[in-house]
Amino acid sequence: MDITDFYDTFFEEAEELLADMERYLLELDVEDPDAEQLNAIFRAAHSIKGGAGTFGFDVLQKTTHLFENLLDHTRRGELPLRRDIVDTFLETKDMLHDQLDAYRNGSEPDQEAFERICRILQQLALEEIGQDLEGGGAPAPAPVEAAVTPPAADPEESSPASGGAADGGRLIVALLGVGDENRQLLVEELGQLGEVITQSGDAARYEVELETTAGADDIEAVMCFIIEPEQIEVRAAAVTGEAPPAAAAAPAEPPAAAEPAPKKAPPAKPKPKPAAKGATESTSIRVSVDKVDQIINLVGELIITQSMLDQTASELDGVTNGSLVNGMNLLQRNARDLQEAVMSIRMIPMDFVFSRFPRVVRETSSKLGKEIELVTEGESTELDKSLTERIIDPLTHLVRNSLDHGIEPPEQREAAGKPRTGRLTLSARHQGGNILIEVIDDGAGLDRDRLLAKARENGLNVSDAMSDDEVWQLIFAPGFSTAKEVTDVSGRGVGMDVVKRNIQGMGGQVQIMSTPGEGTTIRIVLPLTLAILDGMSIKVGEEMFILPLSTVLESLQPAREDLYAMAGDDVVLKVRDEYLPVVAVHEAFDVAGARTELTETIAVIVQGEGRRYALLVDDLVGQQQVVVKNLETNYRKVPGVSAATILGDGSVALILDIAGLHRLSRAKKEARRPQHALADESPLSRKEVETP
Structure with missing residues (x-):
């Protein structure tokens, strides 16, 4: 081995x-x-x-x-x-x-x-x-056996292994309750740490006499990677010609070493990990993430196969094929239960993420000269492991921004009638098929006038009529910052566009709520996992597409009086005093056979990147859970498409990227514009409006 x-x-x-x-x-x-x-x-x-x-x-x-x-x-x-x-x-x-x-x-x-x-x-x-940790001057190589002997008053640290056996020599290594296969492997491993002199015993207690230069702590460290700490004992071996074991071991080992193992083992064994971890070790196993991913992929294929069979069975006569239909229903329930169980393996608590921030808050607040109290809520809320690892960097940037530019210095807080100590709250909770992660500070809040002024200075197209939500989203514009001076901590806006792109890359979105003088809340909305998706099936011509259900707000049939033509080929739809850009899916993807008369289509109101759009489709097919397949890995990146899935009939359906679809639609219109008549030829041209 x-x-x-x-x-x-x-x-x-x-x-x-x-x-x-x-x-x-x-x-x-x-x-x-x-x-x-x-x-x-x-x-x-x-x-x-x-x-x-x-x-x-x-x-x-x-x-x-x-x-x-x-x-x-x-x-x-x-x-x-x-x-x-x-x-x-x-x-x-x-x-x-x-x-x-x-x-x-x-x-x-x-x-x-x-x-x-x-x-x-x-x-x-x-x-x-007044002591040298090495007993000398410059740092010198510390021998493996030079371990610190814990004080006798600490029962958790005292053990025969840290007594006379710590300096190597001839040791007795006892294996307790170890099966034949593992025992042989352990003996072979001991042979690599020294020379095996003798070995004897049975499965209950098997003793190996070992001549070695390694210390007992080091032997235990290796063995405990294979067996539990309670299954190994190490003590100094009695040397021929010495006094009886009890007398010979008196300076180095307690006399109890000669007593039966069960009486001395529990207090004698040091723990290789903090006590908080020990209670769960025996009930958990380590499994490679690659193996879990492989299982998830196989279960996904099983779900797809089950959907195909279910669609075939639904076309059969339920009376003459009753047993088959019942069996398919049972298979469907079991397959879904299996999928949920396997997906739960990848889910880990948000404490994995939140536990990193006490250090960030401590060091950043110290550097800024601020007094900050960190509060975490919802640490047990679970999220897919792949997403927890990807959310750490964006969340760190948001936390640093809140500390730097959100929470005021102590003196300024006191002058405003606030406590000197600012509060930063990290919270997580489930909402439907999503997880909401919030960074909340009780600072000064965002300054609307200052943001608009900075936007105009940067050449951005803004107006005083913009809603607060639209103004707050300005901080995500590339290179946008209201910081008076650049610091080595952060600048609210510097890099925030990257934060937003990273979150959108995970299928999420960012929302901002702010009240002047009271604070700011930045909310991240993420899907619980990227492996499965609750989707809305839509049909355009003969093609089927999937919309992430989290992006769908409502659907309606557009009336002619609510449609307005803009300059060029752009059309907007008025929905409750809000003008939404119209995106015809059949035009963006060149789908043949689709409905072209706007009033005969269905407008699905969706949200992406903080904006709302009206997607024109032929039909709404229904809601379903789909297995997400990475299109970029299996084919290539397609504009307006985030992923793909396989439907029950075996066909491939594309999962739409809302913001990407809008950009694709605009690009195609721009490409066609020189060959087209302008908006005065449009049947809607008489109702042109200016939208914000």
Whole structure:
């Protein structure tokens, strides 16, 4: 068995430990630190150090060794905490993350950065506790076995492994309740860590005597990637010619080492992870995301096949084929249940996203000299894993903008009768088939007049008659910013166009609500997953298209008196005093056989990129859930189309991109315009209007 087989497992667990470490560090009260949090931070560093030493990741092992020693002084009360010390610990955590990424990518960590963080930790130890973490001057290679021995008062950290067995030599490794197949693999792995002298026992307790230079902590770190911590014990082996085991082990091991294992194992075993994680390890497994995606694709194909069979069965006589129809109905229910169950595997709580922001808020507010309270709501709300990873960057930008330009400085807040401490709220909740993520600040709000003035200065076509919603959307214009000076934190508007494009690329949209003097709310509306879609089937000519149901507002048959011609070929539809651009789907996609008389079509009112449009179609077929297929991956990017799906009859239907369809329609009209008569030839030309 190759030890590199466990690299990925180590990297994933180390990532989780570092995330836990950051969370505990941010939650620490420097005036009265919680002992359990300090112990959890220490255990995280201890576990990473053990694994790094075992896998030969020297730089990571040496850094965590220094950090672990410093954390040990902290939890013993020998190093009083201050905000700047916690900042140093957070910087160390970031350095560990960078080193982990380097090893994951098959390269060596930055040596200069490693030496710098070692100097910082050493200097902190010398100044605060008057001790050298290494017992020498410059950072030197720390031997794998030089682990910090936790204080005896901490039962979670005490174990025979951290006693006499910690320095290697001849050890007894006991495997408890391990099956034959795994036991053989573990013995082979132990053989790579040293020389196996003897082995004996049964499935209940199998002991291996090992001559090794590795420490007990490192042996446990390797074994615990395969079995549970409770299934392994490590102790020093009695050497021939020494005193009886109880006397010989007295300086290094408690006499209880000779007692039956069940009496000593529970308090003796150190935990390789913070306690908060331990309770769920035995009830979960690690599965590659690629495998989950493969299952989701197969289930999608099953749903498509089921839809085809269902359509065929619906054409049969229900009386003579009753059993077949009943069986198809049962298959449909089971297939949908299976689809929902498989999709839930990819769903992870929003806490995965929100947990990153205490650090962002802490550092940004400190840099800006502001006092900010972060509140999170709806952390348990679930979203598809692929979307949670893609939403982090846009959400980070929105948070930084709210901190920089939304929430006022403490003195300004006091002058306005507000608390000195501003509040930033991150919330998530489900609404139908979507998830709503909101960034809410209680700052000064958006300034309508200032936004309009800046827009005119930038040459944008704006008017005082614009609604507030339209004015707020100006901040998403490329290069738009009302910031008086550029800072290294953010500028509300700088890069906001990228934020909007990224969110739209996930099938979402951004909404803004703002009240002067009270604050601003930026709402992101996303589909729960990109794998399935609730859609509205529409027919144009003989072609079937799918509209995302979340974009559909209403449908109606346009009356001639509500249609108005604009300059060129543009037509607008008046719906309750609002003039909507008309997009004829058959013209955009050159569909033959479609209805061309506007009053005979159906206008579907849809919303995309903050604007509303009237799509002209022949018929509304109905609502259905479809399996989304990436058209760009399987074919190429098509203007006006976001994806595709396979219908029950086996035909392919395109899923429309509302804003892209409007742009495609405008481009085709522009291309035709030189060959056309102008609007005075249109039957609607006498009712030309100017729209905002």
